[in-house]
Amino acid sequence: MTTADTASLSPSRAAWRRLMQHRLNASALAFLAALVLLCALGPVFSSYDQAQQNLELKASAPSRAHWLGTDALGRDLLVRILHGGRVSLEVGLLATAVAAIIGVCYGMISGLAGGRVDSALMRLVDILYAFPFINFVILLMVVVGREFWLIFVAIGAVEWLTMARVVRGQVLALKELEYVIAARACGAGFWHIAWRHLLPNVLGPVIIYASLTVPGVMLLEAALSFLGLGIQPPAASWGVLIREGANAMETYPWLLIFPGLFFSATLLALNLLGDGLRDAFDPKSMPQ
Amino acid sequence: MIRFLLSRLAQGIVVILAVITITFALSQMVPGGAVRNERNVSEETRKAQEEYYGLNKPWIVRLGLTLKHYLTLDLPESYHYKGRGVDEIIASGFPVSATVGVAGLLIALGIGVPLGAIAALRPGTLEDRGSTLAATLGICTPSMVLGPLIALIFGLKLRWFNVAGWFDTSDWVLPSLTLGIIYSAYIARLMRGSLRETLALEFVRTARAKGASEFAVVFRHALKLASLPVLNFLGPAAAGLLTGSFIVETVFQLPGLGQFFIAAATNGDHQLTIAISTFYAALIVGFNLLVDILQAVLNPRIRLQS
Numbered sequence: 049m050t051t052a053d054t055a056s057l058s059p060s061r062a063a064w065r066r067l068m069q070h071r072l073n074a075s076a077l078a079f080l081a082a083l084v085l086l087c088a089l090g091p092v093f094s095s096y097d098q099a100q101q102n103l104e105l106k107a108s109a110p111s112r113a114h115w116l117g118t119d120a121l122g123r124d125l126l127v128r129i130l131h132g133g134r135v136s137l138e139v140g141l142l143a144t145a146v147a148a149i150i151g152v153c154y155g156m157i158s159g160l161a162g163g164r165v166d167s168a169l170m171r172l173v174d175i176l177y178a179f180p181f182i183n184f185v186i187l188l189m190v191v192v193g194r195e196f197w198l199i200f201v202a203i204g205a206v207e208w209l210t211m212a213r214v215v216r217g218q219v220l221a222l223k224e225l226e227y228v229i230a231a232r233a234c235g236a237g238f239w240h241i242a243w244r245h246l247l248p249n250v251l252g253p254v255i256i257y258a259s260l261t262v263p264g265v266m267l268l269e270a271a272l273s274f275l276g277l278g279i280q281p282p283a284a285s286w287g288v289l290i291r292e293g294a295n296a297m298e299t300y301p302w303l304l305i306f307p308g309l310f311f312s313a314t315l316l317a318l319n320l321l322g323d324g325l326r327d328a329f330d331p332k333s334m335p336q
Numbered sequence: 337m338i339r340f341l342l343s344r345l346a347q348g349i350v351v352i353l354a355v356i357t358i359t360f361a362l363s364q365m366v367p368g369g370a371v372r373n374e375r376n377v378s379e380e381t382r383k384a385q386e387e388y389y390g391l392n393k394p395w396i397v398r399l400g401l402t403l404k405h406y407l408t409l410d411l412p413e414s415y416h417y418k419g420r421g422v423d424e425i426i427a428s429g430f431p432v433s434a435t436v437g438v439a440g441l442l443i444a445l446g447i448g449v450p451l452g453a454i455a456a457l458r459p460g461t462l463e464d465r466g467s468t469l470a471a472t473l474g475i476c477t478p479s480m481v482l483g484p485l486i487a488l489i490f491g492l493k494l495r496w497f498n499v500a501g502w503f504d505t506s507d508w509v510l511p512s513l514t515l516g517i518i519y520s521a522y523i524a525r526l527m528r529g530s531l532r533e534t535l536a537l538e539f540v541r542t543a544r545a546k547g548a549s550e551f552a553v554v555f556r557h558a559l560k561l562a563s564l565p566v567l568n569f570l571g572p573a574a575a576g577l578l579t580g581s582f583i584v585e586t587v588f589q590l591p592g593l594g595q596f597f598i599a600a601a602t603n604g605d606h607q608l609t610i611a612i613s614t615f616y617a618a619l620i621v622g623f624n625l626l627v628d629i630l631q632a633v634l635n636p637r638i639r640l641q642s
Binding site: 175180182287293 | 583616
């Protein structure tokens with residue numbers, strides 16, 4: 049895929065090295081790893097449960113017992129943020145996976161088929177770009193009753209358009225390469241070429257674009273939850289917590305500020321990592 | 337050119353009809369209708385209402401009627417706001433959304449373009465890093481966090497503006513500021529990237545070689561071409577801004593189109609749901625066309641073809 053000029057390193061090794069050269073990228077990756085661990089394990093080790101109410105402690109400020117304070121029902125905010133982080137990250141990853149699967153299949157078929165099929169499929173993508181998808185997602189949420197799996201399927205189903213374009217562009221370039229022509233000459237069929245020869249080489253750009261999709265998807269989930277259409281309380285996602293915090297911000301500002309900080313920091317790390325990956329893998333930005 | 341416009345117009349009509357159909361199909365699945373969400377309605381009233389709104393007909397007839405309403409521009413009545421046409425409701429909500437949106441867009445351009453341009457003109461300097469950092473932070477601050485924070489500071493603490501509602505002439509300021517800051521971050525990032533790429537192009541070198549001043553190089557030559565990606569971003573973004581950001585309208589409780597849409601979707605007011613989606617789709621189509629034309633004006637290498 050990329051031609052590595054760093055003599056003995058494989059292309060992906062070289063790209064990984066370029067990625068880690070920047071301290072910002074490395075710290076973004078470290079932050080995300082720590083966050084994932086914390087969200088996965090933190091609630092297990094905490095002595096509080098995310099739904100456990102303590103009405104004596106209604107909305108207490110951060111203290112030694114509750115590091116980030118408690119909400120209006122006396123629930124520990126830190127535990128709720130970590131639980132919410134699980135949900136937000138899960139939706140982010142799963143919705144991106146849905147978008148990637150649809151986009152890869154669509155783009156691959158379009159690029160490999162070429163000709164009329166290609167131009168028809170791409171015309172459809174152009175047309176779909178003009179659709180008010182946010183309205184559709186809101187309606188879908190109202191229709192099927194805010195189930196967890198539906199949220200990420202619905203978000204993924206509207207976020208695949210750019211992915212399809214990226215994949216199609218790659219496939220158009222790849223299918224003229226000699227090894228694909230050789231495979232075809234050996235009698236390999238459409239699906240064999242797509243699956244065995246093109247997919248592995250398309251994955252790089254797909255991963256890069258997917259890493260840039262995750263923050264957008266997480267924002268959409270948070271927006272839906274903020275509007276009361278996404279994750280339903282008492283389950284928490286960061287959107288739910290921010291909504292609760294925004295309603296109580298005048299008297300208990302920490303309920304807005306802490307979930308907001310976690311969310312923004314995660315978006316920042318994901319964006320930095322996505323940009324870093326793009327720069328590291330993009331042949332245009334390789335050292336001359 | 338004319339052929340291009342005609343074919344795009346035809347494509348736009350197809351999009352709008354498809355949006356009507358999809359929204360119709362989705363809204364049929366939402367429980368609700370003209371009277372179903374009201375309590376204590378007698379059987380007779382319900383039947384009479386369903387008869388009046390044509391809800392007792394099979395779905396295919398209703399879809400046909402809906403499409404006919406829009407094709408003949410004779411728009412139906414809302415189920416929820418009885419006796420009011422959906423166009424009347426859009427006409428009451430749109431000015432609110434549009435005021436906030438236009439002001440937000442101007443703020444976004446006012447902050448974003450200079451910020452991005454300065455960063456691109458002085459690569460690697462403190463200004464570049466500062467503005468890039470500001471833009472990255474802006475992108476990572478969701479409107480559902482920024483909006484309440486702005487309301488908290490300027491509304492609740494400083495008491496300069498109302499926190500919620502649409503009563504005073506200054507009520508557009510805080511929501512527009514929220515939208516403006518968020519969109520300015522995207523604009524600054526796009527501007528920086530594209531101006532840097534443009535400044536490396538040969539026609540800029542030619543202009544410099546001819547002895548054009550730095551000012552002329554940037555403003556007369558480079559900026560025109562460099563604003564194309566920003567323009568591309570602004571097309572769909574402007575449509576979204578004009579029809580109301582769902583989040584910002586919720587935070588500041590503005591009676592704009594976004595709020596009407598959410599209410600209509602949850603109330604089962606299908607006619608209004610379809611109408612607002614269609615209006616939004618029409619705006620997107622219109623703005624995309626405008627962007628295409630402007631692009632051709634700004635970049636002589638782009639020709640409009642169908």
